[in-house]
Structure formats: C-alpha cells, structure tokens
Amino acid sequence: MGDRNPGCELDIGWLNNVHINLPAIKQRATALQSRRAVKKEWQAAWLLRALTCIDLTTLSGDDTSCNVTRLCLKAAHPLSPDLLVALQLEEISEKITTAAVCVYPARVKDAVSSLKKMGMADKIPVASVATGFPSGQYLLKTRLEEIKAAVADGASEIDIVIDRGLVIKHQWEELYQEIQQMKEACGPNVHMKTILAVGELGSLTNVYKASLVAMMAGSDFIKTSTGKENVNATLPVGIVMCRAIRDYYQRVGYKVGFKPAGGIRTAKDALNWLILMKEELGTCWMYPDLFRIGASGLLGDIERQLYHYATGRYAAIHEFSMG
C-alpha cells in the first residue's frame, strides 16, 4: 500500500453540514445492482480482480495455528493449478494471491511464520484486528496495547474497531482523539483500517460523520463492519462511506481506501461492490491499495464461478480445497 493518510484537524463545522437523502441512497443502491451487467470474459476478469482484493479472514473462537496455516496457503494459492491452466493464467500464477490475511492478534505470529515458510511474507501482508474486536468495549489503555502487541508480532495492517458509543452520543472530539492515538500506536509503517461497525451506529448520517472523523484522525482505510454485528456491509452504507471518502479527497487531497466486510459470500456480491467502487470513486479505487473485501467465506464462490467460466460446468463447493 502507498503513503499513509496524514489526517487533518477535526472540522466540526463540516460534520454539522451533512444531509443524507435516504430514499435517493436506496434508489442508487438498487440501480447499481441492475444497471451494469458484467458477463463472460469480463466477469472472469472482474472476479479475478475481486479475488486479489480479498482480505482472507478467519476470526473464530476456535482458530488455531493449523487453520491459520491453511488460510495462508489458500491466500498464496487461491486457485488450483488445473483451474489456472484452464484460465490460461499459469504464467502469472504468482501474481494471483489474496490482498492480505486477517486474523486475531493472538494468531498474528502463526500467520507471519506460515507466510515466511512459504516465502510469501513480502507479498501477503498480515492484518490483525485489534482494540477489543469486535465490541471495542475495553479500556483505551488495553486497546492501545493490543495494537502495539500485534505490530510487534509482525502485523503490517491493523483493523481497529471504534467505540460505537462515542458516535451514538455524538462525542466527535473524543472519537477523533481515540483514533489518533490508535494511529500513533500503529507506528510509522503500519496501515490502519478503521471499522465503523455501521450496523450499530443508528443512522446513515452517523455513518457519514463517523467516516469523516475516522479519516480526519488519519485512518488509511475505512471499513464497514466486523462481521459480528446483526447488520454488516450493505450497499446503501457503502455509498455513504464512498461519498465521505470522495468528499475527504476533494477537501484534503488524500485517497482513503474502503473495505466492505461482513456477510459478503457470493461472487455476485463481490461484483456489486466492485461496480459501486467504479461508479462512485472511479477505477483507481478498484485495486488492493485502495479497496479490500473482508471475507471469510467468499473465495469458494469466486473459485466456483471461475471454474464454470473455464469449463462450462459447476463444481461442487467441496471439490475446492477450502470453501
């Protein structure tokens, strides 16, 4: 990924000048899904692009070094050799990896050592969730320590969660300061993605304001959800966050990345998110330096659709090495 977002002063006036037109956002989300059809070789190319933007994730209570190793193997070799041949991609197979792996802080060492053993540590970054994921309901001191520990163990990307209470109570100054401290805890070389947990923020207006505060405080990416809320990544929320990113870019001059995450399971979902990026932010936001999809269960369906494109038939999900 490129430079880090320097952030800017907290601008409360900007926050107070926000109006979200809910029916228009919903209409736009519906239109995005129906207007643009990506078919045949274009669909295969878009699915490959989506694959390279995935933060391949495991965030389960029963994660062990074994399934983290398997995750890393899958991230490094997401498509089977047969499928790569069928797609005529064998010559560039080393370029076809997921964007990162994403794990709990306690599993960072496992992921780093697995990738090192595969010779992929320089190519696939390890992202760690942190700051009391998924709730964020821990003392700030503990949350900051968690970031530092994950970085010390080798994480080069940190996905922080915010304290949703600060958004619900409109404590923008406190939110700004907490995120700034988290950025500082990440150190100079680590990219920070800020998870807003949009399903718990109460309104799209709050989503827009929280997006702006997160960017003003220096977040390199803003991310929709932890995957653990009742409502996770939805297109209306994505539109609002992308417009906040666009507004921030126009005013501050820095391109912040976007990561939808939570409940993204199908190739069609992935295409819809890519369409949203293209239409709302433009093609430069369709690459892993500015776009990630956080997903634990998406890769299997992308593989399945690519298999169908290459062979004309569908394979069962269990025919692939990991769904």
Ligand SMILES: O=C[C@H](O)COP(=O)(O)O
């Ligand atoms: O950060 C990524 C999310 O936790 C993934 O959510 P998911 O398991 O619903 O794909």
